[in-house]
Every structure is written in C-alpha cells, then in structure tokens.
Amino acid sequence: MLTDLVQIRRLGQQNKSENSRFRAYLRNHRHSDRRLRIMAEEIESQIDCTQCANCCRVGEVPLVDRDIEKLSKFVGCTKDEFVRDYTQSAAEGGLILKRTEESGCVFLHVNLCSVYEARPHNCANYPHLVRGAGSIDSRMWEFLKRTEHCPIVYNWMEAVKTDIGFR
Ligand code: SF4
Ligand code: SF4
Known part of the structure; x- marks a missing residue:
C-alpha cells in the first residue's frame, strides 16, 4: 500500500491520462459496483487517516x-x-x-481535526468512495483528481485497474 504523499502526487499526475481512459473503459465493460465498493472498504480499512490528513490540507470544504x-x-x-x-x-x-x-x-x-465530532458532512464522507450517492461508476469523475492527493483513492484506482483487467 503506497502512503507516501510525494510519490502519490507524482504518480497520480503521471497516471492522469491513463485514469481518464480507465473511466471510459469501465463504462463500456461489465463489472460489479459491489466489488468496487468492497475493494474500497478493504483499502480504507488499511489506511490511517490520522497519519495523512492530506485532504484537510489541500481540499476546500x-x-x-x-x-x-x-x-x-x-x-x-x-x-x-x-x-x-x-x-x-x-x-x-x-x-x-x-x-x-x-x-x-x-x-x-497537526494531523488531527479539532472539531471531529461536529465535522462537516463532506469531511465525514471523504473521499466519497465508500460513502457517496449513486454507484461508484457514476462518481468516477470525482476520483480522477483525488488520485493525486488521497492514498485511499490512489491505491483503490490502481488495484481496480488490475482487478478489472484494464492492464
Ligand atoms: S473540519 Fe476537520 S476533517 Fe474537515 S477539513 Fe477541517 S480538519 Fe479536516
Ligand atoms: S481521506 Fe485520503 S487524503 Fe484524507 S486523510 Fe484519509 S487517506 Fe488522507
């Protein structure tokens, strides 16, 4: 599992056009949204957001x-x-x-949210991969940019590309 934020930024930017092609590929190939979600849950459970907090640094809420x-x-x-x-x-x-x-x-x-118990709905659901409205497929556009700063999204995108046989 890659958690180094510098590498994730570099690789996420490097994979930008590949990820856009993957989004189109996903639309045209049969796949299970449930499986995409299960993979997201597995990856999310292995990443400690308190060691990262990158979305709080780079994202607008x-x-x-x-x-x-x-x-x-x-x-x-x-x-x-x-x-x-x-x-x-x-x-x-x-x-x-x-x-x-x-x-x-x-x-x-530092790396902790000082209003955690009352944090905005957008923060509670971030990166909107496991928790989000509609299918993951319909929300793919949201994740392209997030592969550059969120370890959960970056690792999920890479794992799914392999799992679905995109490469
Ligand atoms: S409110 Fe808390 S969780 Fe949301 S961006 Fe700020 S520090 Fe992060
Ligand atoms: S949601 Fe992503 S960017 Fe935010 S703290 Fe967790 S791993 Fe880091």
Whole structure:
C-alpha cells in the first residue's frame, strides 16, 4: 500500500491520462459496483487517516446550513459569528471552511481535526468512495483528481485497474 504523499502526487499526475481512459473503459465493460465498493472498504480499512490528513490540507470544504449549525454549537458561538470567524467564500460561490497558509483547514491541528465530532458532512464522507450517492461508476469523475492527493483513492484506482483487467 503506497502512503507516501510525494510519490502519490507524482504518480497520480503521471497516471492522469491513463485514469481518464480507465473511466471510459469501465463504462463500456461489465463489472460489479459491489466489488468496487468492497475493494474500497478493504483499502480504507488499511489506511490511517490520522497519519495523512492530506485532504484537510489541500481540499476546500463546502458547507451547508446544517454543518454551520452543528459546528457553531460545537465551538460555542452563534451561526453569524461562526460564518464571520471560520468561513470564507468559495470562488464558485457558497461558503467553505476558512483556509490558512500553515494548515489548510482552519480546524486542522497537526494531523488531527479539532472539531471531529461536529465535522462537516463532506469531511465525514471523504473521499466519497465508500460513502457517496449513486454507484461508484457514476462518481468516477470525482476520483480522477483525488488520485493525486488521497492514498485511499490512489491505491483503490490502481488495484481496480488490475482487478478489472484494464492492464
Ligand atoms: S473540519 Fe476537520 S476533517 Fe474537515 S477539513 Fe477541517 S480538519 Fe479536516
Ligand atoms: S481521506 Fe485520503 S487524503 Fe484524507 S486523510 Fe484519509 S487517506 Fe488522507
């Protein structure tokens, strides 16, 4: 299992066009979504996210009202205060958790989430491989970029390519 983030970034970028071709291949070849999910569960169970936290460093976290309600209660402030102090506007519109130069997400302390119990729904489901709406097949487009920063997605993509006989 590859967990070195520098290598994952390099190999993920290197495999970019191959992974795009694989997405098209998957659409045109019979396969079991259940098997893709089981493989994702196996890989996820072998990776310790507290040793990684890369998604918290590199990813933007979109927020819905329910997240803001839960997080503001957790940190002990009003929703307006939470929006003022802990969020910023996303380039595409909407609110995301505030980002800092040092840690990425404002709530990441070293490798740990300081609001873990009240973390946004997007964080709880990340990388949206085992937990996500619809079939894995229909969500493949989401994973192409994530192979460059998430060890779970990178290792899963490589394992699935071999399992399905893409190479
Ligand atoms: S809220 Fe927690 S889990 Fe979500 S990005 Fe920030 S540190 Fe990571
Ligand atoms: S979800 Fe992926 S990027 Fe995020 S901490 Fe776990 S292995 Fe790392």
